[in-house]
Amino acid sequence: MNMVYRVSIDRLACIACRVAPDLCPNVFVLGEDNGKNRLVEAYSSKTSNDVSTGVIPEELYACARKAAAACPVQAITVDAT
Numbered sequence: 001m002n003m004v005y006r007v008s009i010d011r012l013a014c015i016a017c018r019v020a021p022d023l024c025p026n027v028f029v030l031g032e033d034n035g036k037n038r039l040v041e042a043y044s045s046k047t048s049n050d051v052s053t054g055v056i057p058e059e060l061y062a063c064a065r066k067a068a069a070a071c072p073v074q075a076i077t078v079d080a081t
Contacts, residue, residue: 002058006079007043009052011036013075020067020076027056027064028076037075055081 007027009020014036020028021037031038031047038044038052045054056064061078068076 003061004055004057004081005061005064006077006081007039007054007056007064008077008079009037009039010050010075011038011048011052012050013073015073015075017072019070019072023070024060024063024067027060028067 016030016036018030021030027040027043028037029040030036034049038047039054043054043056044052046052064078068078
């Protein structure tokens with residue numbers, strides 16, 4: 001059974017530095033709405049000015065964790081569902 005992981009981005013804390021989209025473009029993108037980090041449409045369940053949340057498959061976990069760890073303002077969390 002493949003695991004899935006919940007990803008949450010605090011878009012209020014995000015400084016739009018491009019670290020997450022550069023490290024993991026299959027999961028993260030800077031949004032056209034406010035220029036801040038968000039989940040790509042394929043994995044997004046909710047995006048507002050405040051937060052972007054969704055679920056990613058196991059094969060993207062390492063990439064997403066690397067991006068979360070590199071975020072200079074710790075705006076990204078990745079947790080098992």
